[in-house]
Amino acid sequence: MLKLVKAEPPASADPDARRPPKLVRVWDPLVRLFHWSLVLGFAVAWFSANRAEDLHTWVGYAVGGLILLRLLWGVLGTRYARFSSFVKGPLGVAAYLLAILKGSEARYIGHNPAGGAMVLALMAGVLGLVVTGWMQFTDAWYGEDWVTNLHALIAHGLLALILLHLGGVALASLRHHENLVRAMVTGRKRAAQGNDIA
Numbered sequence: 637m638l639k640l641v642k643a644e645p646p647a648s649a650d651p652d653a654r655r656p657p658k659l660v661r662v663w664d665p666l667v668r669l670f671h672w673s674l675v676l677g678f679a680v681a682w683f684s685a686n687r688a689e690d691l692h693t694w695v696g697y698a699v700g701g702l703i704l705l706r707l708l709w710g711v712l713g714t715r716y717a718r719f720s721s722f723v724k725g726p727l728g729v730a731a732y733l734l735a736i737l738k739g740s741e742a743r744y745i746g747h748n749p750a751g752g753a754m755v756l757a758l759m760a761g762v763l764g765l766v767v768t769g770w771m772q773f774t775d776a777w778y779g780e781d782w783v784t785n786l787h788a789l790i791a792h793g794l795l796a797l798i799l800l801h802l803g804g805v806a807l808a809s810l811r812h813h814e815n816l817v818r819a820m821v822t823g824r825k826r827a828a829q830g831n832d833i834a
């Protein structure tokens with residue numbers, strides 16, 4: 637006679653595998669507000685350049701203010717916002733880039749070493765724009781071509797860095813099967829597992 641037996645999951649099946657992954661808070665509200673205001677401010681400054689001087693200068697200064705606030709938060713802020721948690725030396729960054737080439741880079745809960753270097757470069761670029769922008773309105777440097785040219789050069793260099801930044805975000809999202817853009821909106825990421833670095 638045919639006996640019905642309830643199917644048992646294979647003994648090796650991980651009981652955690654079917655549960656939704658645990659999420660942890662990573663980006664605090666100030667980091668998220670800073671980031672998306674910076675994106676908006678950069679876009680407005682970019683498209684108002686040579687068109688609406690007042691808008692351009694004021695948005696440019698506001699974006700500079702955001703960077704100063706973030707620098708302070710990088711010292712006083714929450715765990716993953718602090719520079720000490722994500723700024724690595726050139727060797728650490730080089731080792732991480734090499735690991736990417738080999739396809740063996742670890743997943744970081746905060747910024748990875750290459751991302752950390754990019755954060756510093758992006759912030760330095762914006763500050764460079766604010767300083768060279770301000771210089772164009774001072775008696776000492778008014779009408780100096782080299783200042784205007786330097787401002788334009790930094791702006792275009794920063795745009796190239798931003799494209800690289802987007803490439804890095806896309807690559808890390810694909811490699812670690814997570815949506816980093818969504819994480820910068822919600823502040824949450826999948827908790828560390830295995831070799832992930834928390």
Ligand code: HEM
Pocket residue numbers: 667670671674675678706717746747748751755758759762798801802805816817818820
């Ligand atoms: C739509 C365009 C952009 C997207 C989708 C985007 C996305 C992201 C994401 C996902 C992160 C977190 C990376 C990680 O998980 O380690 C991040 C961080 C960052 N991005 Fe962007 N980004 C954009 C544009 C920009 C622009 C235009 C700038 C600068 C002008 C910028 C500057 C930064 C900075 C400074 C951080 C570090 C945030 C912090 O720790 O406070 N991003 N971005």
Ligand code: HEM
Pocket residue numbers: 677678681682685686692693695696697699762765766767768769770771772773784787788791792
């Ligand atoms: C995120 C911040 C900023 C961005 C992205 C930005 C970007 C640009 C760009 C793309 C140009 C056009 C360069 C060219 O002609 O090829 C420009 C021009 C200019 N910017 Fe900015 N800028 C920023 C901040 C500032 C600030 C804070 C000031 C002043 C306080 C400023 C003052 C100027 C001036 C006066 C020009 C016109 C230069 C000329 O005569 O052609 N900018 N900026």
